[in-house]
Amino acid sequence: MTAAPAKKRLRWQVILSIVLVLFGLSKITHGIGIVMLIVGLALAYWGYTRLRYNQNVWPQLYSDWQLKFLCNKCGTVFVNQPSYTSPADEEVASTVE
Numbered sequence: 770m771t772a773a774p775a776k777k778r779l780r781w782q783v784i785l786s787i788v789l790v791l792f793g794l795s796k797i798t799h800g801i802g803i804v805m806l807i808v809g810l811a812l813a814y815w816g817y818t819r820l821r822y823n824q825n826v827w828p829q830l831y832s833d834w835q836l837k838f839l840c841n842k843c844g845t846v847f848v849n850q851p852s853y854t855s856p857a858d859e860e861v862a863s864t865v866e
């Protein structure tokens with residue numbers, strides 16, 4: 770995978786759930802109003818789970834992706850670890866000092 774991980778979209782879930790809940794409440798005495806209200810609330814909950822994904826899961830996926838690089842010669846994806854220093858590097862550093 771080379772593309773950045775995508776956030777989950779939730780705009781239409783939010784709009785549709787608000788519309789369904791409002792229409793459902795305005796027609797609450799009819800059967801269709803209750804159905805609309807239930808569907809609207811289910812949609813709102815689905816949107817909420819997508820919001821939680823964007824807030825809790827996506828940031829880690831994105832920061833993992835930020836550390837990955839694709840080699841244009843061989844197509845290998847490798848992970849850059851800025852904090853990592855190999856024992857060989859430390860040896861060189863101590864020799865210099």
Ligand SMILES: [Zn+2]
Pocket residue numbers: 840841842843844845
């Ligand atoms: Zn390569």
